[in-house]
Amino acid sequence: MTSDNSNFISANLNDMLPAELQNAVVAIGNFDGVHRGHQAVLALTRDIAHSESRPAVVMTFEPHPRSYFSPDAPVFRLSGADLKSLILKKLGLDGMVVVPFDKNLASTSAEDFVASILVDQLNVGHVVTGYNFHFGKGRGGTPEFLQESGKKLGFAVTTVPSFGDEGGLSVSSSRIRKSLETGEVVEAAALLGYRWNVGGEVKMGKQLGRTLGFPTANISLPDHARLANGIYAVRLRRENGKIYDGVASFGRRPTFDNGAELLETYIFDFDDDIYGENITVSLFGYLRAEEKFEAVDALIEQMNKDKAEAIALLASVQPLSALDGRLNFT
Numbered sequence: 001m002t003s004d005n006s007n008f009i010s011a012n013l014n015d016m017l018p019a020e021l022q023n024a025v026v027a028i029g030n031f032d033g034v035h036r037g038h039q040a041v042l043a044l045t046r047d048i049a050h051s052e053s054r055p056a057v058v059m060t061f062e063p064h065p066r067s068y069f070s071p072d073a074p075v076f077r078l079s080g081a082d083l084k085s086l087i088l089k090k091l092g093l094d095g096m097v098v099v100p101f102d103k104n105l106a107s108t109s110a111e112d113f114v115a116s117i118l119v120d121q122l123n124v125g126h127v128v129t130g131y132n133f134h135f136g137k138g139r140g141g142t143p144e145f146l147q148e149s150g151k152k153l154g155f156a157v158t159t160v161p162s163f164g165d166e167g168g169l170s171v172s173s174s175r176i177r178k179s180l181e182t183g184e185v186v187e188a189a190a191l192l193g194y195r196w197n198v199g200g201e202v203k204m205g206k207q208l209g210r211t212l213g214f215p216t217a218n219i220s221l222p223d224h225a226r227l228a229n230g231i232y233a234v235r236l237r238r239e240n241g242k243i244y245d246g247v248a249s250f251g252r253r254p255t256f257d258n259g260a261e262l263l264e265t266y267i268f269d270f271d272d273d274i275y276g277e278n279i280t281v282s283l284f285g286y287l288r289a290e291e292k293f294e295a296v297d298a299l300i301e302q303m304n305k306d307k308a309e310a311i312a313l314l315a316s317v318q319p320l321s322a323l324d325g326r327l328n329f330t
Helices: 036-052 065-069 081-090 110-121 143-153 173-181 185-192 296-315 322-328
Strands: 009-012 025-028 056-062 095-100 126-130 156-160 197-201 217-219 230-237 243-251 262-267 278-288
Touching: 025 036, 036 056, 036 126, 036 156, 056 081, 081 095, 081 197, 081 322, 110 143, 126 143, 143 156, 173 185, 185 278, 197 217, 217 278, 230 262, 230 296, 243 278, 243 296, 262 278, 278 296, 278 322
Parallel strands: 009 095, 025 056, 025 126, 056 095, 126 156
Antiparallel strands: 197 278, 217 262, 230 243, 230 278, 243 262
16 A cells, blocks of 8 residues: 655645646545545556556545535534545545535536536546446436546546445445444444544543543544444544554443433543543444443443453454554554
């Protein structure tokens, strides 16, 4: 795998696009989660870019189109723009162009999308998409339409077939979401090619964990997250890049207040103050469901068991891929 690209550029389509992101080989899609199927598209994008001496760039959309069209039922996002940018950088891409998905874009025809965005603004040299990519008003643009447009307007188009897992099933963001919703984080990691992670700012809470001897770093997950409530073996990355093992609870603290959902991470052998810091928590294993205890002593006893189980699990883990190593081990 290509090493991290220190020259990676992220830009918004509404801003002046740097010259480094033009005349590129451009992979287009939502790439939510940047899973193994997406990575196959991106690897081919890099290879073509290298052979044509062009930059390798990703075009993606914010917010997710499904959330735009159904704001009352936003999609469970596997990776926000910041995480997506980080993963693309670690995969060796040269840049990312974020296209705001708004009323204007939703009403743009497939013909205008190609002419005004791909040709006029990006001056694309080559476009790479998945086999099921659709674009433009009413999803009128198809891979076949893009192929014909490229022939007329002077850019090449490559369509990548479906990527199957070891069982022959297509790898998709929807499969990964379902795995996370049921606590199957190992299955989700197998489909992603790396351990799924989520980030946020550490907030001051009620400090219940500290009173139990388990101080935690607490972050709120986005409202659209559908992660299964329960206890997880995790790794936590600080802003300075240091990684720590820990055990985390995601849920409503039914023994105490049954309040708003929080991801509360107890970091092993750690006593720094990290309130206000942005952290990333990677899920390595689902230990058990969230549970209400009738006595605090029983809860503490179970938390000690959870800690021991998490330590044992994390002691034997290995990177799933070069990308997983860069995200969760170094």
